[in-house]
Amino acid sequence: MSFIQCPYCQSTHVRQTDSGNAHVNYFEQLQRCISPTQMAMFGMQVARKSGFSPLFGAAVGVVVGGVLVVVSQYYFEKYYSNAEQYVCLDCQQPFAWVKQ
Numbered sequence: 237m238s239f240i241q242c243p244y245c246q247s248t249h250v251r252q253t254d255s256g257n258a259h260v261n262y263f264e265q266l267q268r269c270i271s272p273t274q275m276a277m278f279g280m281q282v283a284r285k286s287g288f289s290p291l292f293g294a295a296v297g298v299v300v301g302g303v304l305v306v307v308s309q310y311y312f313e314k315y316y317s318n319a320e321q322y323v324c325l326d327c328q329q330p331f332a333w334v335k336q
């Protein structure tokens with residue numbers, strides 16, 4: 237029997253949850269943080285300061301934002317492919333536990 241502890245309060249009162257939902261939530265949040273519009277705005281601001289064309293900056297921003305999402309998705313899948321989702325029954329914090 238493996239020993240699983242809550243990383244927030246060190247409690248051992250944890251319960252395994254469905255891992256599918258966590259993935260969806262994570263990417264919804266990520267895509268809300270790194271939206272193409274926001275990255276385009278960011279690129280335009282940087283371009284204006286560095287003397288490049290704002291359109292060029294917007295294009296670069298969208299590409300960089302897209303790469304960030306894909307790369308983090310790759311590492312997320314790689315890291316969590318053998319992880320299980322748990323929720324702490326004491327502090328109600330969800331967390332992932334990677335099997336050794």
Ligand SMILES: [Zn+2]
Nearest residue numbers: 242245324327
């Ligand atoms: Zn806890």
